[in-house]
Amino acid sequence: MLRTVLPSLLRRCLLGAPLQELVTACSCSSLQAAGSSSAAQRWGQQQRQQQQRSHAAAFHTSTSTAHGHSSDEDEGAETISVTFVSEKDGSETTVKAPIGKHLLEVAHDNDIELEGACEASLACSTCHVIVEDEEFFHRIPEPTEDELDMLDLAFGLSETSRLGCQVIATKELDGLRVKIPSATRNFYVDGHVPKPH
Amino acid sequence: MLSPLRASVASLVRSYSSCAKQLAVCIVGSGPAGFYTAHQLLKLYGEDVKIDILDRLPTPFGLVRTGVAPDHEDTKNVTNQFTRIAQDPRVNFFGNVNVGRDITLDEIRKLYNAVVLAYGAESDRKLNIPGENSHGVHAAREFVWWYNGHPDQRDLPVDLSRVESVAVCGIGNVALDCARILLRPVSELASTDIARHALKQLQHSKVRQVQLCARRGPVQAACTAKELKELVSMPSIAVHAQPSQLAVSEADQAQMKATRLKRRIYELISNAAVAEKPGASRDLFFQFYRNPAEIIADADNQVQAIRVEKTQLVADPVRGTVAVGTGEYEEYPVQLVLKSIGYKSLPLPGVPFDDRQGVVPNAAGRVLTGVGAAADSTVPGLYVCGWLKRGPTGIIGTNLTDAEETVASMAQDYAMISQAPTAAAGGAGLQQLLQSRSVAVVDYAAWEQLNAHEVNQGQQQGSVRVKCAAWDELLRAAGMALPHVQAM
Numbered sequence: 091m092l093r094t095v096l097p098s099l100l101r102r103c104l105l106g107a108p109l110q111e112l113v114t115a116c117s118c119s120s121l122q123a124a125g126s127s128s129a130a131q132r133w134g135q136q137q138r139q140q141q142q143r144s145h146a147a148a149f150h151t152s153t154s155t156a157h158g159h160s161s162d163e164d165e166g167a168e169t170i171s172v173t174f175v176s177e178k179d180g181s182e183t184t185v186k187a188p189i190g191k192h193l194l195e196v197a198h199d200n201d202i203e204l205e206g207a208c209e210a211s212l213a214c215s216t217c218h219v220i221v222e223d224e225e226f227f228h229r230i231p232e233p234t235e236d237e238l239d240m241l242d243l244a245f246g247l248s249e250t251s252r253l254g255c256q257v258i259a260t261k262e263l264d265g266l267r268v269k270i271p272s273a274t275r276n277f278y279v280d281g282h283v284p285k286p287h
Numbered sequence: 288m289l290s291p292l293r294a295s296v297a298s299l300v301r302s303y304s305s306c307a308k309q310l311a312v313c314i315v316g317s318g319p320a321g322f323y324t325a326h327q328l329l330k331l332y333g334e335d336v337k338i339d340i341l342d343r344l345p346t347p348f349g350l351v352r353t354g355v356a357p358d359h360e361d362t363k364n365v366t367n368q369f370t371r372i373a374q375d376p377r378v379n380f381f382g383n384v385n386v387g388r389d390i391t392l393d394e395i396r397k398l399y400n401a402v403v404l405a406y407g408a409e410s411d412r413k414l415n416i417p418g419e420n421s422h423g424v425h426a427a428r429e430f431v432w433w434y435n436g437h438p439d440q441r442d443l444p445v446d447l448s449r450v451e452s453v454a455v456c457g458i459g460n461v462a463l464d465c466a467r468i469l470l471r472p473v474s475e476l477a478s479t480d481i482a483r484h485a486l487k488q489l490q491h492s493k494v495r496q497v498q499l500c501a502r503r504g505p506v507q508a509a510c511t512a513k514e515l516k517e518l519v520s521m522p523s524i525a526v527h528a529q530p531s532q533l534a535v536s537e538a539d540q541a542q543m544k545a546t547r548l549k550r551r552i553y554e555l556i557s558n559a560a561v562a563e564k565p566g567a568s569r570d571l572f573f574q575f576y577r578n579p580a581e582i583i584a585d586a587d588n589q590v591q592a593i594r595v596e597k598t599q600l601v602a603d604p605v606r607g608t609v610a611v612g613t614g615e616y617e618e619y620p621v622q623l624v625l626k627s628i629g630y631k632s633l634p635l636p637g638v639p640f641d642d643r644q645g646v647v648p649n650a651a652g653r654v655l656t657g658v659g660a661a662a663d664s665t666v667p668g669l670y671v672c673g674w675l676k677r678g679p680t681g682i683i684g685t686n687l688t689d690a691e692e693t694v695a696s697m698a699q700d701y702a703m704i705s706q707a708p709t710a711a712a713g714g715a716g717l718q719q720l721l722q723s724r725s726v727a728v729v730d731y732a733a734w735e736q737l738n739a740h741e742v743n744q745g746q747q748q749g750s751v752r753v754k755c756a757a758w759d760e761l762l763r764a765a766g767m768a769l770p771h772v773q774a775m
Contacts, residue, residue: 215684239512243684
């Protein structure tokens with residue numbers, strides 16, 4: 091076991107894996123040893139996600155070496171504040187959204203887990219978000235029939251649901267809070283998952 | 288001072304080693320269910336998982352390639368995400384590997400910590416009416432595979448130059464796809480990835496009418512608004528629906544009030560039925576409350592008409608609204624019948640199968656030991672996702688939440704499945720076994736070669752891609768050495 095572990099441990103160290111990551115991995119396993127493996131997985135996953143987010147944040151604060159996520163047009167563009175809330179684990183991430191970009195783009199630019207299967211072509215409903223505040227919901231221009239037709243199929247449809255790829259950041263939406271629905275919060279005792287209608 | 292330090296380092300390394308154990312997972316099926324399962328596993332386990340995705344076709348993506356209609360290119364954008372997953376160093380694609388023929392499920396289970404069955408539904412529900420086996424009667428799935436270039440339906444015996452009227456049984460999105468492909472001006476299809484043999488037939492097609500036969504009414508229709516709107520708003524198609532068939536009951540009205548989707552479907556049909564289409568050259572007839580009762584064939588056993596029984600709706604406590612026959616019949620002369628009444632999964636030897644529902648019995652994605660078994664009577668290390676798990680319903684995105692559930696079950700079972708003995712670690716063992724049987728595995732690089740060939744052919748012919756639609760064509764373009772293939 092040591093033979094397989096040391097090389098991978100060394101590899102991680104050589105690749106500059108932060109001590110944080112190694113500590114996570116070890117703590118994860120000791121939680122497992124304690125018998126709560128699902129808690130270990132969730133905790134480990136949360137740690138990984140937080141690390142990813144802090145990596146992403148670090149990435150974005152360095153303007154001189156920024157590449158990949160933020161384009162040149164974003165430099166100096168006016169932005170608003172948008173908060174994504176994950177229904178899966180309750181975590182919140184507040185980001186700067188350039189005015190004119192849609193929420194799916196903004197989410198992906200900030201490594202937020204919002205699916206976009208059809209890549210913003212109104213051919214799916216995976217970027218479904220729920221606007222937390224009704225007042226903000228009404229500030230967003232009304233959805234087209236095409237958007238409503240796709241929303242009809244979204245999982246966990248609500249009164250303030252929108253497709254993320256159709257919500258464009260405007261000044262009026264500064265402070266917007268949207269929730270990303272998750273099926274895993276909805277599990278019944280027998281494992282039944284409600285079907286999208 | 289040194290000894291306690293060494294002891295704590297040793298324990299650190301020891302505890303890290305049991306956590307760093309690699310989970311080897313095999314996913315059987317590379318459609319949305321398979322890829323979303325891989326996606327969830329990668330998110331959950333990071334570097335500690337290796338995933339092998341198998342498919343019996345040399346091409347990945349399942350129904351995204353062989354089911355989504357050629358004129359719905361945007362819906363296929365999801366393959367970009369699937370490509371990124373497949374290109375991940377933790378993921379390997381094994382195409383042209385048939386579980387059951389090239390390797391058994393038992394052999395796979397010995398090589399992996401966990402196996403996820405995600406091979407969908409490759410068979411069909413039957414009408415079970417006289418004349419169903421006449422020539423010219425096909426499952427919609429077969430027709431869709433035919434126009435989408437699936438190698439198993441390359442030789443579907445259909446001749447559209449001898450067909451004027453078509454009956455499509457069913458009114459889900461697949462039924463609408465069939466109607467639309469048959470009625471759309473063929474010039475609009477030339478630049479799509481429609482199979483070339485289908486395009487040729489459509490260019491010589493005599494089809495002028497499609498009868499869309501639905502057992503129940505417009506409010507019970509299973510299709511969705513986007514697809515219906517697309518079909519009924521085409522300027523070249525005149526839409527017909529008898530006013531008597533558009534009458535709605537109180538129960539129907541209540542449903543329409545409660546659900547926007549139902550209202551939309553009803554509005555789209557009733558508005559289209561009265562719309563003027565001066566330029567229309569083809570006709571679409573909605574036939575509601577019409578249950579197929581018999582297929583009438585000529586002396587050569589070629590279909591010449593479909594007989595339907597008029598129905599009325601009855602409320603059923605278990606099944607909701609049910610259609611019952613009234614004893615009154617109608618006949619439509621047709622030369623092609625497409626049955627679009629539901630896909631059905633095929634059983635895999637060694638895996639419990641619920642023949643009535645057409646699914647693998649499971650609890651939250653854990654395969655159960657038999658139909659009706661208790662939720663904790665599970666087959667260790669065996670999981671299911673997608674249509675094989677919940678039946679052939681929903682859209683591509685439905686598999687996202689489905690995969691979340693299955694992977695959550697796997698995560699809960701982590702302690703058990705990570706301890707499972709593996710004879711040879713996953714992919715290496717699989718590769719060895721397949722090689723010893725001379726199976727021509729199409730890995731992702733080979734698929735990318737095939738993909739580039741199809742796109743290149745498309746560029747030359749003015750379309751998105753030209754699909755290879757025959758087995759040997761596919762394997763040759765993927766760079767497989769085939770001893771029996773003749774030189775072109």
